[in-house]
Amino acid sequence: MLNKIQNLNYLLIFLVILISFIGAAGLYSAAGGSYSPWASRHLIRLLVFIFLAIVLALINIKYIYQFAYIFFVLSLLLLLSVELIGVFGKGATRWINLFGFSIQPSELIKITIILALARFYHDLKFDEIKRIKNLFFPILILFLPFALVVIQPDLGTALSIAMLGILILFASGIRIWKFVLGFFVLILSIPLSLNSLQPYQKDRIFSFLNPEADALGRGYQLIQSKIALGSGGLTGKGFLEGSQAYLQYLPEKQTDFIFTLIGEEFGFIGTMFIILLFLLLISVCFYISIKSNHIFGRILSIGVGSNLFIYVIMNISMVSGLMPVVGIPLPLVSYGGSAMLAIIISIGLVLNAELNGNLKKLYNA
Amino acid sequence: MFYSDDKKQYSVLNRRTFLLYLLKVSFFGIVGWRLYNIQIKNSQKYKTLSKNNQIDIEIIYPVRGKIYDTNNQVLASNIKVFDVYIIPENTNNINKSLNKLNQIIKIDFSDRRKIIDLSKQVRKFEKIKVLENINWSELEKIEANKLNIEGIFISQDYMRTYHFDNIVSHLIGYTNKPNREEVELPFIANMPNLEIGKDGIEKSFNPNLIGKSGQREIEVNSYGRVIREISRQDSQKGNDIQITIDLRIQQYALNLLKEHKAGSAVLMDINNGNILCMASTPSYNPNKIIQKPNKEYWDSILENELSPLTYRCIQGLYAPGSTFKMVVAIAGLVHGIIDTNTKHFCSGKINLGDRLYHCWKNNGHGGMNVSNAIKESCDVFFYEISKKIGIDKIARVAEDFGLGKIYDLPLPNQKKGIIPSRDWKKKKYDESWYPGETLISAIGQGFVLTNPLQLAVMTSIIASNGKNIKPNIIKQNNEIEFNKLEKYQDAIKIIKSSMFKVVNESKGTAYNSRSESAPFAGKTGTSQVRRITVAERESEDFRKKEVEWKKRDHALFVGYMPVENPKYAVSVVIEHGGSGASTAAPIAKEIFQFTKNLEI
Numbered sequence: 001m002l003n004k005i006q007n008l009n010y011l012l013i014f015l016v017i018l019i020s021f022i023g024a025a026g027l028y029s030a031a032g033g034s035y036s037p038w039a040s041r042h043l044i045r046l047l048v049f050i051f052l053a054i055v056l057a058l059i060n061i062k063y064i065y066q067f068a069y070i071f072f073v074l075s076l077l078l079l080l081s082v083e084l085i086g087v088f089g090k091g092a093t094r095w096i097n098l099f100g101f102s103i104q105p106s107e108l109i110k111i112t113i114i115l116a117l118a119r120f121y122h123d124l125k126f127d128e129i130k131r132i133k134n135l136f137f138p139i140l141i142l143f144l145p146f147a148l149v150v151i152q153p154d155l156g157t158a159l160s161i162a163m164l165g166i167l168i169l170f171a172s173g174i175r176i177w178k179f180v181l182g183f184f185v186l187i188l189s190i191p192l193s194l195n196s197l198q199p200y201q202k203d204r205i206f207s208f209l210n211p212e213a214d215a216l217g218r219g220y221q222l223i224q225s226k227i228a229l230g231s232g233g234l235t236g237k238g239f240l241e242g243s244q245a246y247l248q249y250l251p252e253k254q255t256d257f258i259f260t261l262i263g264e265e266f267g268f269i270g271t272m273f274i275i276l277l278f279l280l281l282i283s284v285c286f287y288i289s290i291k292s293n294h295i296f297g298r299i300l301s302i303g304v305g306s307n308l309f310i311y312v313i314m315n316i317s318m319v320s321g322l323m324p325v326v327g328i329p330l331p332l333v334s335y336g337g338s339a340m341l342a343i344i345i346s347i348g349l350v351l352n353a354e355l356n357g358n359l360k361k362l363y364n365a
Numbered sequence: 366m367f368y369s370d371d372k373k374q375y376s377v378l379n380r381r382t383f384l385l386y387l388l389k390v391s392f393f394g395i396v397g398w399r400l401y402n403i404q405i406k407n408s409q410k411y412k413t414l415s416k417n418n419q420i421d422i423e424i425i426y427p428v429r430g431k432i433y434d435t436n437n438q439v440l441a442s443n444i445k446v447f448d449v450y451i452i453p454e455n456t457n458n459i460n461k462s463l464n465k466l467n468q469i470i471k472i473d474f475s476d477r478r479k480i481i482d483l484s485k486q487v488r489k490f491e492k493i494k495v496l497e498n499i500n501w502s503e504l505e506k507i508e509a510n511k512l513n514i515e516g517i518f519i520s521q522d523y524m525r526t527y528h529f530d531n532i533v534s535h536l537i538g539y540t541n542k543p544n545r546e547e548v549e550l551p552f553i554a555n556m557p558n559l560e561i562g563k564d565g566i567e568k569s570f571n572p573n574l575i576g577k578s579g580q581r582e583i584e585v586n587s588y589g590r591v592i593r594e595i596s597r598q599d600s601q602k603g604n605d606i607q608i609t610i611d612l613r614i615q616q617y618a619l620n621l622l623k624e625h626k627a628g629s630a631v632l633m634d635i636n637n638g639n640i641l642c643m644a645s646t647p648s649y650n651p652n653k654i655i656q657k658p659n660k661e662y663w664d665s666i667l668e669n670e671l672s673p674l675t676y677r678c679i680q681g682l683y684a685p686g687s688t689f690k691m692v693v694a695i696a697g698l699v700h701g702i703i704d705t706n707t708k709h710f711c712s713g714k715i716n717l718g719d720r721l722y723h724c725w726k727n728n729g730h731g732g733m734n735v736s737n738a739i740k741e742s743c744d745v746f747f748y749e750i751s752k753k754i755g756i757d758k759i760a761r762v763a764e765d766f767g768l769g770k771i772y773d774l775p776l777p778n779q780k781k782g783i784i785p786s787r788d789w790k791k792k793k794y795d796e797s798w799y800p801g802e803t804l805i806s807a808i809g810q811g812f813v814l815t816n817p818l819q820l821a822v823m824t825s826i827i828a829s830n831g832k833n834i835k836p837n838i839i840k841q842n843n844e845i846e847f848n849k850l851e852k853y854q855d856a857i858k859i860i861k862s863s864m865f866k867v868v869n870e871s872k873g874t875a876y877n878s879r880s881e882s883a884p885f886a887g888k889t890g891t892s893q894v895r896r897i898t899v900a901e902r903e904s905e906d907f908r909k910k911e912v913e914w915k916k917r918d919h920a921l922f923v924g925y926m927p928v929e930n931p932k933y934a935v936s937v938v939i940e941h942g943g944s945g946a947s948t949a950a951p952i953a954k955e956i957f958q959f960t961k962n963l964e965i
Binding site for chain 2: 227309
């Protein structure tokens with residue numbers, strides 16, 4: 001046990017804490033120079049979740065392996081119940097109340113998807129990967145949560161689930177031509193799936209895709225976001241000096257647009273620093289993956305790294321106008337419990353995978 | 366199965382992991398390059414934008430001009446009202462604030478819904494209108510509770526008000542929010558929330574009444590919140606407008622008209638064409654249209670089959686009946702077809718082709734010259750002379766006397782009416798003119814249609830010995846001169862003496878309405894709204910019988926006063942009033958007497 005604690009990857013833990021502290025500073029500024037309401041909670045969550053992650057890292061990996069499918073099914077049920085609550089009463093929602101905490105199951109399910117796929121490919125012999133019938137199960141694992149999230153409708157999360165699946169399937173060694181084929185099937189199915197949507201769902205999707213049509217809403221945010229980033233310049237306007245700090249307007253400045261605020265106050269140097277920290281975090285995950293002696297650990301680490309990558313790239317593309325505004329937070333920096341929980345837990349899984357990376361026999365360990 | 370040492374699999378996985386890593390690094394590169402473009406390369410542009418962002422322009426709406434009557438009586442002005450707004454960011458719970466407000470003043474549930482929906486769409490510091498035009502007692506209650514209701518904001522505004530409810534409503538019209546097409550009008554320019562005139566003078570004089578908007582330059586932060594005012598240019602009040610209507614006469618006339626279901630009265634000043642009174646009943650109350658909610662009132666107006674929105678003076682078209690006979694007589698005299706001695710015998714009817722044309726007097730008038738034919742309104746005399754004059758000559762004279770024309774007045778939707786002629790019928794129906802139609806037209810029936818203002822203008826032209834009078838509704842300071850239609854001089858003299866007899870000699874159709882205090886001259890008219898069947902004509906006194914209101918004849922009277930050097934011309938039309946002599950002439954008399962009393 002003590003040995004395990006000594007061998008934890010402290011670089012990974014340090015990166016998580018550093019990025020979260022930068023987030024806390026941004027949230028402090030977003031609140032106009034105040035710990036409440038966001039920064040203090042952000043730090044408390046960090047503390048609790050890091051503790052949870054370390055506990056998770058110390059568990060024997062065979063339990064995680066054994067419960068992988070069960071975790072997936074449980075989180076799928078949670079997601080389904082959100083849908084049912086939406087249908088039978090309170091109106092469309094993404095949250096569910098669990099033990100007094102408001103949780104967004106669509107964030108958690110990304111982690112359990114990684115677990116389920118990791119186990120599936122661990123169990124599969126390498127020769128069997130190329131067989132078409134062995135594609136069925138992974139696609140089902142991806143499609144069920146994807147479909148549930150699409151009808152919420154939460155296009156951003158749905159898109160990130162799809163991308164996560166593609167990256168993991170690629171990493172697991174599926175033949176390249178299957179990706180090409182899958183890509184064409186996807187393109188062809190877009191018109192079909194649009195037809196089956198309710199008109200209001202279509203409206204929402206199209207307004208996601210064309211934010212300029214809604215100049216006062218999301219389009220306005222995007223323009224202002226670019227102005228804020230650009231006016232930050234190389235070194236930024238200085239901590240607490242960004243115009244957003246005293247402007248109460250931007251509705252999502254503490255969540256999706258926190259990167260804009262940091263970019264305005266700390267400039268290009270600040271944004272590059274954050275990007276490099278994330279790149280380092282992802283690189284560590286990949287390093288752990290390559291080092292791992294079993295497929296479960298490999299896929300798990302690659303999956304977690306890819307998940308982080310998708311969050312970061314989507315969020316920054318969104319606030320810098322490379323992509324429509326779809327509502328994806330910046331991991332560990334944006335305010336929000338569910339995403340932070342999911343990400344730190346997944347880091348805990350990677351820590352675990354590293355500790356157990358050189359096990360010869362996973363099942364008997 | 367649980368442990369794989371397949372070297373091949375690991376080499377594939379390593380290769381894939383490496384590729385994936387390359388992909389990710391390149392994506393980070395793209396994002397980094399994008400941020401470089403925004404934050405370094407174009408930084409100067411965004412820095413300027415961020416500064417430009419900070420000055421915004423706010424429009425200050427002007428106050429609408431007032432409308433006065435000829436004696437400087439205010440007809441339309443603006444009152445201060447108070448609107449209640451809510452500012453979403455100033456309240457933690459917009460629903461709660463609205464509920465509290467609802468305890469003071471009832472707000473419709475659907476309105477509350479709308480406000481909440483709107484609050485989610487607009488920027489959080491933008492005010493949203495919750496209540497409009499609250500009264501003083503409500504204002505006091507809200508002021509007293511203002512501190513308890515978060516986010517509430519009271520602002521002062523102006524509301525159009527009409528001081529005499531329904532007295533001049535048709536003429537003045539009313540204001541309302543512009544519709545989609547009207548927003549494009551040039552005078553609205555940058556004021557989409559401006560109330561504009563929708564009918565009558567309010568509509569025609571929108572560009573004058575509206576005034577000029579002002580503007581406020583304000584500093585806003587990059588998200589649009591107001592920080593301070595930089596400069597301010599106040600709006601300019603709209604111009605006032607004075608109309609020629611004398612409210613006292615208008616009010617008096619409308620009271621007389623109100624005894625009937627529907628009708629109109631027009632009084633003109635012959636010297637300058639000024640319209641002193643142009644009353645139409647039923648009318649509507651523009652204040653009830655302006656004050657929201659007005660749906661119930663609108664519905665009641667639209668459902669009323671008498672159509673209160675119709676301005677009968679200019680939009681009501683009636684067969685002029687016997688009031689048209691002056692025009693026919695003048696045409697006969699001017700073209701030398703008759704003179705004062707020309708006589709025709711009236712036996713109560715004449716034959717033309719295989720049809721009978723009846724005089725209103727079944728037994729006939731006996732021998733008639735033009736003067737008596739007007740005085741007693743003999744139809745047969747006019748049948749006879751019209752055969753010789755022909756419809757085209759009658760039409761030309763009618764047009765010279767102002768009939769069948771739309772006047773150059775700032776009143777929307779004037780109805781032109783019809784003065785028939787051969788050409789007209791050819792164009793309209795592609796049919797040739799039948800001789801019998803000339804006879805019917807000569808007594809102001811058939812195709813002939815006029816509006817009450819046209820009849821008043823016709824009477825003014827006769828009374829002024831042929832001055833080409835144009836009606837006028839906007840008060841002007843300079844004297845107006847009209848040129849004279851010389852060729853009608855002699856004929857008009859004969860007609861005027863006949864019109865005097867109509868009112869002031871026994872056997873004259875309006876003899877019962879003669880006035881000692883205000884002697885006047887005129888002509889009655891009774892216009893049929895349907896064909897009289899043979900059976901009815903045979904029953905002795907079909908005109909006196911109680912017939913259903915809608916089937917009764919329209920009653921008309923036109924006249925002028927005083928008899929010598931006339932000053933005023935009148936036209937009175939009572940829809941389904943029975944006969945001109947019994948219904949319209951007494952109203953004309955009252956209006957003349959009232960007007961004469963005002964002079965003293």
